[in-house]
Amino acid sequence: MNRLWTLLASISLLVALLAAAWSYARSPHPIALTPSLTGETEYCLTCHSDLPEISSSHPVNTFGCVSCHGGERLALEANLAHSTLRGGRNPSDLTVVQTSCGGDLCHSGDPQENRDHIQRTFTSLQATYAGAISQVLYTFGAQPDLTAHYGVFAVQDLEGGSPTSLPSLARFDPQAFPASPILNFAENCLECHLSSEPLPGAEYARFSGCAACHTPTSGGDLNQVFHQLTTAIPYSQCNTCHNRGNYDLGDMQFHPRHDQSEDRLHDYYQPIAQFTQCEWELDCVDCHTRKEAMGDGDLHSNQRQVEYVRCFTCHGTLYQPPLTRAISDPNDIALRQAFLNPVVDLNLGDTIMVTEKDEPLWNIRQQPDGSFELVAKVSGTKYPLPLVTDSTCQQKPDEQESKYCHACHAVER
Numbered sequence: 001m002n003r004l005w006t007l008l009a010s011i012s013l014l015v016a017l018l019a020a021a022w023s024y025a026r027s028p029h030p031i032a033l034t035p036s037l038t039g040e041t042e043y044c045l046t047c048h049s050d051l052p053e054i055s056s057s058h059p060v061n062t063f064g065c066v067s068c069h070g071g072e073r074l075a076l077e078a079n080l081a082h083s084t085l086r087g088g089r090n091p092s093d094l095t096v097v098q099t100s101c102g103g104d105l106c107h108s109g110d111p112q113e114n115r116d117h118i119q120r121t122f123t124s125l126q127a128t129y130a131g132a133i134s135q136v137l138y139t140f141g142a143q144p145d146l147t148a149h150y151g152v153f154a155v156q157d158l159e160g161g162s163p164t165s166l167p168s169l170a171r172f173d174p175q176a177f178p179a180s181p182i183l184n185f186a187e188n189c190l191e192c193h194l195s196s197e198p199l200p201g202a203e204y205a206r207f208s209g210c211a212a213c214h215t216p217t218s219g220g221d222l223n224q225v226f227h228q229l230t231t232a233i234p235y236s237q238c239n240t241c242h243n244r245g246n247y248d249l250g251d252m253q254f255h256p257r258h259d260q261s262e263d264r265l266h267d268y269y270q271p272i273a274q275f276t277q278c279e280w281e282l283d284c285v286d287c288h289t290r291k292e293a294m295g296d297g298d299l300h301s302n303q304r305q306v307e308y309v310r311c312f313t314c315h316g317t318l319y320q321p322p323l324t325r326a327i328s329d330p331n332d333i334a335l336r337q338a339f340l341n342p343v344v345d346l347n348l349g350d351t352i353m354v355t356e357k358d359e360p361l362w363n364i365r366q367q368p369d370g371s372f373e374l375v376a377k378v379s380g381t382k383y384p385l386p387l388v389t390d391s392t393c394q395q396k397p398d399e400q401e402s403k404y405c406h407a408c409h410a411v412e413r
Contacts, residue, residue: 004099028075035064038261042073044081055229057340061217068100069112076303092210094127094195096210101210111297114333121210122195122293123157123307129193133172133245136185136323142177148301152193164305165298184252191254192241198222199244200370208239213237222339231341234377235283243270266412276311276402276409283378289359292336311405313355314364314374316387318395324366325358326351343380 027368032044044065045141053060058068066073066126070086078343080289087093091100102108102135109115125131126149137143137150144244151169160167174186191199202220216237239290246257261267268280278287285293292307300306316322327350329340337360338346344363347354364374364385395404 014258030326033060033064035060036062037062038067040064040066040073040281043076044069044071044073045277046076047081048076051134051227055340056342058229070096070230087209090207090209090211090215092207094122094209097121097209107229114336115383116297117210117294120295120297122155124194124299125300126212126293126295127194128152128155128169128299129190130299132189134301136182136249137177140177140181141177142179142182146301148299151299152190155299157297162296162298162300162305163237164300166301169299178268181249181252182246188252189247189254196372197241203244204210204240206237212241217396229336231282232343233285235264236283239267243268246310256348274403274406274410276405277411278383280411282374282376282383285377286363286374289355291357291359294413308357310356310400311402312388312400314353314361314372314385316389316398317396318388318391318393319396320328320388321389322372323354324357325354325360332360334362337362341377343349343377345373 005299026205029046029047030043032041032043033045034041042064048065054335064073069091070084072081072084075081084331085091085098086096088235091097097118099109103114104110107115107117108119111119122175123126128148130148130151133150133152134143134146134148138146143149148166150171150172154169154171156166156168157165167250172186174183179184190196191204194209198206199210205217205220205222207215207217207222207226211229214231215226216228216230216234217226217240218234218236224366243257245254255261257270259266259271265280274295287309288307291297292309296306312320312322314322327346328350330348335346335348338344344365346362346365353361353364353372355361363377364372367371372387374383374385375381
């Protein structure tokens, strides 16, 4: 009998040991990381070691996970670890971005060092939606002109350096304007600013905040974990807001495009648009500068006050070549931008094009023979860039808007 009890006890002990071993094998083995920026150990990589580096400018050994995402850094149980995440899966949402991405050394830094990204984003038209709001209020007699007075949130610009800048915007409250079209606008037409959630459908899929642009969501499944920040933003990401249809002032509804785009040429612009080959073969970021797209730090009434890159910016005119500068400062912002998107091996001594505001077009570099080459920021494709100077172009000096170039160079679809 004693031998039987001994055998049963041994079997019980063996089962317990096997169960403990099985449980240990299934439990996460702590993987410690002590990022140099914080010096505080965190265990996020215990479960997330398979995530790719989010970007070359945010190495995990420097930033870790918690400094951006929040969360309980010492927790090994998922629900507890995620209980204090900022912005859920998106710490760049505008409700938390100042805490997640801010700070003097990060994106709330000195504008002279081009580190004031958050301030520029909050005052941008993509965030305030001030242009659309002022257009509707003016159209339906709720304000006397097209100067913006309201944004989707209240915001101030205490410095305002440009001629069209505004000191502040009040929060747009639709209930203060009883006209039904304005109420309909507020209900149906406020889906494309950076604070909003996207419309349903794969073609509209995007995150909010900074990730609306900088985290590509092609494929349209936001339930997948996208762990990427990029400055190589494809036109398809811009399309999630800008080219899916039109808002109608008559019925205050969004009317999506119904044409089925079979190729990039037809997908890039709406059927009514007129454009040149470079405008559809390149991506939006190849022409529009970061201050045009993300804001210049001032509040404006409409996008036209912000956009300044024109055909002549890159191609020059009959009498004036494009503006250029040689890179002589190792801290030149152009070198930083080329590092973030290394399609061009940019170096000290290289000559690049610049805008009239001295913003670098860092992907357009002068070649040894004096010609210029543009490298597409998304595809890396190289294009020779023809100049108008010394060409047979018959443009007039006072006709430099794109519509005049379209008269001869428009693409036929």
